[in-house]
Amino acid sequence: MHDAAMVRRNRVARRQFARMRSRLGPFAQTAFSVYWTGGLVSNIGTWLQNVVASVFVYDRTGSALAVGLLNFASWAPMLLFSVSGGQISDRFDRRIIVIVTQLVSLVVSAGLAVLAISGNANEYHVAITAFLLQTSWTIAKPSMTAMLPSLVEREQLTEAVGLNTLQFQIAQLAGPVLATVLLTTSGYAWAFAINAASFAAPILSMAYLYARGIGGRASPSARRLAAAAATGIVDYVRSQPWIAGVMVGVISTSAVAEMIRTLSPIIVTHLGAPSSDAGVFVAAQSAGMIIGILTAIPFARRGSARALASTGLAFQLVGLVVVGTAPTLLLAGAGGGLVGAGFSFCFPVLTGVLQTEVPDAVRGRLLALHQMAHLGNRPFAALAAGAIAAAFGPAAACLAGTVLAPIGLIAVRSAWRGLDREVLPAPAMGESV
Numbered sequence: 001m002h003d004a005a006m007v008r009r010n011r012v013a014r015r016q017f018a019r020m021r022s023r024l025g026p027f028a029q030t031a032f033s034v035y036w037t038g039g040l041v042s043n044i045g046t047w048l049q050n051v052v053a054s055v056f057v058y059d060r061t062g063s064a065l066a067v068g069l070l071n072f073a074s075w076a077p078m079l080l081f082s083v084s085g086g087q088i089s090d091r092f093d094r095r096i097i098v099i100v101t102q103l104v105s106l107v108v109s110a111g112l113a114v115l116a117i118s119g120n121a122n123e124y125h126v127a128i129t130a131f132l133l134q135t136s137w138t139i140a141k142p143s144m145t146a147m148l149p150s151l152v153e154r155e156q157l158t159e160a161v162g163l164n165t166l167q168f169q170i171a172q173l174a175g176p177v178l179a180t181v182l183l184t185t186s187g188y189a190w191a192f193a194i195n196a197a198s199f200a201a202p203i204l205s206m207a208y209l210y211a212r213g214i215g216g217r218a219s220p221s222a223r224r225l226a227a228a229a230a231t232g233i234v235d236y237v238r239s240q241p242w243i244a245g246v247m248v249g250v251i252s253t254s255a256v257a258e259m260i261r262t263l264s265p266i267i268v269t270h271l272g273a274p275s276s277d278a279g280v281f282v283a284a285q286s287a288g289m290i291i292g293i294l295t296a297i298p299f300a301r302r303g304s305a306r307a308l309a310s311t312g313l314a315f316q317l318v319g320l321v322v323v324g325t326a327p328t329l330l331l332a333g334a335g336g337g338l339v340g341a342g343f344s345f346c347f348p349v350l351t352g353v354l355q356t357e358v359p360d361a362v363r364g365r366l367l368a369l370h371q372m373a374h375l376g377n378r379p380f381a382a383l384a385a386g387a388i389a390a391a392f393g394p395a396a397a398c399l400a401g402t403v404l405a406p407i408g409l410i411a412v413r414s415a416w417r418g419l420d421r422e423v424l425p426a427p428a429m430g431e432s433v
Contacts, residue, residue, distance in 0.1 A: 029152050034205045035209065038206070039164070041202075042202045044178065046137075047171050049191070051175065051179035053070060057127070069127065075379060078376060084368075085139040085141060085364075086142040094143035094147045094215060096210075099206045101140040105199045108129055117193075141371055142367045146355075148164070149356065161347075161355070162297060162344065166294070169286050169344075242414070244415075245411040245415030248407065248411035254374045254377055254378075257340065258377065260323065262381070263397055268281055270394050271326070284334070288340025290344075291340075293348070305349045309350060310412060311342075316343065317406070320401050323398050324395040347374075354370055385397045
């Protein structure tokens with residue numbers, strides 16, 4: 001009798017534990033939790049550095065052009081080295097790649113902190129540091145992204161991508177707040193030093209994964225495939241037309257979000273608010289992104305991921321119309337939040353399908369192309385939005401941006417149709433990859 005009661009209690013305990021793990025989703029996997037936490041700490045440091053570096057350069061030079069050149073230095077490596085980062089990711093141990101690049105970033109950031117503490121830092125040091133840090137990140141990013149499928153169950157991958165996006169948005173909110181606090185209390189040097197220390201987090205998370213044999217390199221055959229000509233990835237993409245549709249969707253949803261960020265000071269001043277309120281307007285979009293991710297998770301768990309992507313693009317279209325026609329900053333902020341929520345509905349789904357459907361032999365390089373689609377459009381989207389706003393006003397720029405949503409919807413629907421047909425395997429040994 002006593003044994004039967006014990007058995008029943010054990011069964012109940014197991015069911016309760018299973019339900020708890022189900023609620024935690026990817027966080028039930030210790031490897032993912034460690035990976036996610038390391039990325040969060042590092043990204044907070046990165047956003048802290050971005051804000052403080054811009055303030056430092058502007059305070060020293062009084063030149064908006066100098067700040068623009070700093071931002072160019074920050075984005076140029078992404079266009080220059082993304083493909084190389086993908087090739088490296090497919091050939092070597094991804095954990096070691098991240099550890100080495102983050103060690104380089106730690107040393108470079110510490111060097112800038114030492115210069116600032118000694119009073120010898122100048123705008124050139126900051127710009128060079130920005131270029132080197134972005135180069136390191138660009139090389140590491142494909143490896144960080146490509147290892148994600150090894151950290152969670154396949155059915156959790158879309159949710160894991162969404163949580164990674166959430167991590168980035170939390171950092172985008174926390175980093176600038178921390179920058180404001182440090183600039184008013186401690187100065188530049190402490191901010192640079194804290195950013196340097198933040199690189200220890202991904203180093204430790206990768207060391208944890210390495211010790212447990214998780215998230216390393218592709219199989220030996222995959223590495224031999226990856227050693228083939230770099231142009232072979234183009235052949236693979238051509239053999240899988242659905243990938244192009246996904247990439248166009250990524251560009252569309254990312255460009256809309258960038259347009260809102262670019263137009264923020266113009267929109268708030270157009271509505272009669274001080275330009276300093278641009279930060280509040282951007283924060284509304286970030287808040288929408290966070291709410292969108294948290295809202296999307298239950299739907300993704302029920303198998304509605306594809307519908308989420310299309311819904312997200314539709315949200316962004318409506319959000320742009322609201323921002324462009326809003327008579328008050330409050331309503332414009334709501335529209336910006338809707339744009340952010342739409343991004344969080346769409347982007348994780350498109351990223352997740354690339355990670356689940358693409359063979360490991362080419363995943364790193366393909367995610368490098370995805371990285372360029374996601375971030376490489378930023379300077380062009382910003383330039384287009386700014387030019388239209390300068391000529392015709394912010395409302396016209398927002399309404400012009402609405403063309404991106406239908407393009408994305410058509411591309412994504414085409415991708416789903418292609419994906420429902422057979423997904424071809426990676427090229428056989430000896431063929432170009």
